[in-house]
Amino acid sequence: xxxxxxxxxxxxxxxxxxxxxxxxxxxxxxxxxxxxxxxxxxxxxxxxxxxxxxxxxxxxxxxxxxxxxxxxxxxxxxxxxxxxxxxxxxxxxxxxxxxxxxxxxxxxxxxxxxxxxxxxxxxxxxxxxxxxxxxxxxxxxxxxxxxxxxxxxxxxxxxxxxxxxxxxxxxxxxxxxxxxxxxxxxxxxxxxxxxxxxxxxxxxxxxxxxxxxxxxxxxxxxxxxxxxxxxxxxxxxxxxxxxxxxxxxxxxxxxxxxxxxxxxxxxxxxxxxxxxxxxxxxxxxxxxxxxxxxxxxxxxxxxxxxxxxxxxxxxxxxxxxxxxxxxxxxxxxxxxxxxxxxxxxxx
Amino acid sequence: xxxxxxxxxxxxxxxxxxxxxxxxxxxxxxxxxxxxxxxxxxxxxxxxxxxxxxxxxxxxxxxxxxxxxxxxxxxxxxxxxxxxxxxxxxxxxxxxxxxxxxxxxxxxxxxxxxxxxxxxxxxxxxxxxxxxxxxxxxxxxxxxxxxxxxxxxxxxxxxxxxxxxxxxxxxxxxxxxxxxxxxxxxxxxxxxxxxxxxxxxxxxxxxxxxxxxxxxxxxxxxxxxxxxxxxxxxxxxxxxxxxxxxxxxxxxxxxxxxxxxxxxxxxxxxxxxxxxxxxxxxxxxxxxxxxxxxxxxxxxxxxxxxxxxxxxxxxxxxxxxxxxxxxx
Numbered sequence: 001x002x003x004x005x006x007x008x009x010x011x012x013x014x015x016x017x018x019x020x021x022x023x024x025x026x027x028x029x030x031x032x033x034x035x036x037x038x039x040x041x042x043x044x045x046x047x048x049x050x051x052x053x054x055x056x057x058x059x060x061x062x063x064x065x066x067x068x069x070x071x072x073x074x075x076x077x078x079x080x081x082x083x084x085x086x087x088x089x090x091x092x093x094x095x096x097x098x099x100x101x102x103x104x105x106x107x108x109x110x111x112x113x114x115x116x117x118x119x120x121x122x123x124x125x126x127x128x129x130x131x132x133x134x135x136x137x138x139x140x141x142x143x144x145x146x147x148x149x150x151x152x153x154x155x156x157x158x159x160x161x162x163x164x165x166x167x168x169x170x171x172x173x174x175x176x177x178x179x180x181x182x183x184x185x186x187x188x189x190x191x192x193x194x195x196x197x198x199x200x201x202x203x204x205x206x207x208x209x210x211x212x213x214x215x216x217x218x219x220x221x222x223x224x225x226x227x228x229x230x231x232x233x234x235x236x237x238x239x240x241x242x243x244x245x246x247x248x249x250x251x252x253x254x255x256x257x258x259x260x261x262x263x264x265x266x267x268x269x270x271x272x273x274x275x276x277x278x279x280x281x282x283x284x285x286x287x288x289x290x291x292x293x294x295x296x297x298x299x300x301x302x303x304x305x306x307x308x309x310x311x312x313x314x315x316x317x318x319x320x321x322x323x324x325x326x327x328x329x330x331x332x333x334x335x336x337x338x339x340x341x342x343x344x345x346x347x
Numbered sequence: 348x349x350x351x352x353x354x355x356x357x358x359x360x361x362x363x364x365x366x367x368x369x370x371x372x373x374x375x376x377x378x379x380x381x382x383x384x385x386x387x388x389x390x391x392x393x394x395x396x397x398x399x400x401x402x403x404x405x406x407x408x409x410x411x412x413x414x415x416x417x418x419x420x421x422x423x424x425x426x427x428x429x430x431x432x433x434x435x436x437x438x439x440x441x442x443x444x445x446x447x448x449x450x451x452x453x454x455x456x457x458x459x460x461x462x463x464x465x466x467x468x469x470x471x472x473x474x475x476x477x478x479x480x481x482x483x484x485x486x487x488x489x490x491x492x493x494x495x496x497x498x499x500x501x502x503x504x505x506x507x508x509x510x511x512x513x514x515x516x517x518x519x520x521x522x523x524x525x526x527x528x529x530x531x532x533x534x535x536x537x538x539x540x541x542x543x544x545x546x547x548x549x550x551x552x553x554x555x556x557x558x559x560x561x562x563x564x565x566x567x568x569x570x571x572x573x574x575x576x577x578x579x580x581x582x583x584x585x586x587x588x589x590x591x592x593x594x595x596x597x598x599x600x601x602x603x604x605x606x607x608x609x610x611x612x613x614x615x616x617x618x619x620x621x622x623x624x625x626x627x628x629x630x631x632x633x634x635x636x637x638x639x640x641x642x643x644x645x646x647x648x649x650x651x652x653x654x655x656x657x658x659x660x661x662x663x664x665x666x667x668x669x670x671x672x673x674x675x
Contacts, residue, residue, distance in 0.1 A: 199602035
C-alpha cells in the first residue's frame with residue numbers, strides 16, 4: 001500500500017468553506033437536504049500505516065463536505081470484531097455503512113444483515129459477495145499498466161528486467177497479472193531475476209536482496225517494483241552498487257519520502273503510478289451518498305490511478321504529497337461518483 | 348572425533364557453504380560481495396551482540412527490535428521535525444536505548460517480572476510509542492505534520508553518511524560504516540565478556556545466580572547493565588537503519604528481533620561453546636547472511652529463505668544441546 005498523507009487541516013478548510021454556503025445543501029436530494037440527520041459508519045479492518053491514515057482523512061473530508069454524521073469503528077485486524085462492529089452499527093441505526101477491508105468469510109453475513117436491515121452498504125477492497133453492495137476499488141491492474149507503459153516508452157521494447165514480487169498479497173497479485181501480460185506481449189522483456197520480501201523494515205530487507213541480485217545479474221536495465229517500499233529498497237541497493245545511471249526503477253504507490261527519493265539528482269527511480277488513498281476515501285463516501293439519495297453508483301466503482309514521472313516532479317518542483325495534489329489535479333480529485341449535487345471536498 | 352565435530356562442525360559448514368556459493372552463484376566470490384554480506388547482517392548482527400549480553404546473565408530481551416525501530420523514528424523526528432543536528436540525533440537515540448534498557452532492567456530485577464514478559468511488554472509499548480508523535484505516519488523530509496504544517500528539517504548529510512559513506516580498504520569505497528561499526532562492537536563486546544572482570548562476573552551471574560550472590564557479587568547491578576548494553580546496541584542498530592533508509596519508517600522491528608535472536612542462538616553452537624558468546628553470535632549472523640545472500644543470488648524465493656534460516660537454527664540448537672551434552 002502506498003504511504004500517503006494528506007493534511008486534514010487543508011481538507012477541513014476546504015470542506016468548511018463549502019459548508020459556509022448553506023444554500024447548497026437545500027439543492028441536494030433527500031436525505032442530504034437535512035444532512036445532520038444522516039448517519040454513516042466506517043467499519044475498518046486495517047488502520048495502521050500512512051495509507052489507511054490518508055484513506056480515513058478522505059472519508060472524513062467528504063463526510064464533512066456533505067455535512068453528515070460519521071462514526072468510525074476500528075477493529076484493528078480482528079475479523080470477528082469487525083463483524084460485531086457491523087452489528088453494532090446496525091443497532092445504532094445508521095443509514096449507511098462503508099466496509100473497509102476485511103475477510104470475505106467473516107464479513108459476508110454481517111454485510112447481508114446490514115442490507116436486510118435496510119442499510120445502504122459499500123465495500124472497499126473486500127469482496128462481500130453481495131449484488132446490492134458496490135465495490136470501491138483502486139485499480140491495481142491500471143497501476144501496473146501505467147508504470148510498465150512508461151518503462152516501454154523510456155527503454156524501448158526489449159530489456160533485461162528484475163522483478164520484485166511477493167505472492168499471496170491481493171494487490172500485488174493483481175499487479176503481477178499485468179506484469180505477466182506485458183511479458184507475453186513484449187517478447188523482448190527478459191526477466192532475469194525475481195525477488196522480494198515483506199520482512200520489516202521492508203525497504204532495508206529488499207535492499208539487501210537487491211544487492212545480491214544486481215551482483216549476480218550484471219546488465220539489468222529495468223527493475224519493476226510495483227510497491228513503493230520495494231522500489232525504495234531497490235533504489236538503495238542500486239545507489240550502493242553505483243549503478244544509478246544504468247538502471248531505471250518503475251513502481252506503484254507514492255509518498256512524500258518517495259517523492260524526495262525520486263527527485264534526488266541522478267535518481268534511478270524513473271516513474272511510479274499511484275492512486276491517492278484520500279481520494280479513494282472520498283469516493284467511498286460519495287458512492288454511499290449516491291445510494292442513500294436513491295441513485296446507482298454502479299456495481300464496481302474504480303478510482304483511476306495517475307502516472308507520476310521524475311520529470312513531472314522536477315518540472316513542477318513537487319516536494320511532498322500536498323504539492324502533488326496541488327500541481328497534479330488528476331491526483332487530487334477523481335471525477336468518480338460525482339453527480340451534480342455532490343459537494344467536492346477538494347475545492 | 349565427536350569433540351572435533353562439535354568444536355569445528357559449524358565453522359566447517361560455513362566454509363563449505365561459501366565454497367558452494369562461490370561455485371554455484373556467479374559474482375558471489377568477490378570482495379564487493381563479501382562486503383555487502385557483512386552489510387546485510389550489520390544491523391541484525393549489532394542487535395544480536397546486544398541480546399547476547401542479556402543471554403549471558405541468563406536473561407532475554409524481546410524489545411531490541413522495537414528499540415531499534417523506535418531509535419530510527421527518534422533520529423528522523425529529531426532531525427526532520429525538531430531540526431536538530433546529526434550529533435544531537437545520535438545522542439538522543441543512544442539515550443533512548445540506554446533508558447529503555449535501564450527500565451527493562453529495573454522492572455526485571457526489582458519488580459521481579461520475568462524477563463520475557465517484561466521485555467514483551469516493553470516491545471508493545473515502544474511499537475505504540477514510536478507512532479504517537481506523528482500520529483502513525485512515517486517520517487520523511489517535507490512531510491506534513493499532524494497540525495497541517497510542513498516539516499522543514501532534513502536528514503543531515505553527516506547523519507546520512509553513517510549509512511552511505513564507504514571507507515577505502517584495498518579497493519576504493521569498499522567498506523560501509525555499518526560494517527565497521529559491527530566489527531568494532533563485536534570486538535569490544537567479545538573482549539568485554541571474555542577478558543574483563545565485569546564480563547566474567549556476568550557469566551557467573553548467568554550460570555548460577557545464587558552462588559554469585561553468595562560470593563558477594565552485586566547481581567542486580569550486573570543484570571541491569573546487561574539490559575542497558577542490549578538497549579544501547581539496539582539503538583545503534585536503529586541509527587544505522589535510519590541512516591541507510593534516509594527516513595523514519597513505522598515498523599515493529601519483529602523481523603530484526605527474530606533474526607538477531609537466531610544469530611545469537613546459532614552462536615551457541617560455534618566452537619562448541621554451548622553458551623552465549625560474542626564470537627559465536629558474530630559468526631551466527633554471518634552464517635545467516637551468507638546463506639540468504641547466496642540463495643538470493645540463485646533466485647530462491649523468500650519463503651525458501653525463511654525455511655533455510657529455520658533449518659539452520661534447528662541444526663545449530665541440536666549441535667548445542669544434544670551433541671555437547673552427550674560428550675559431557
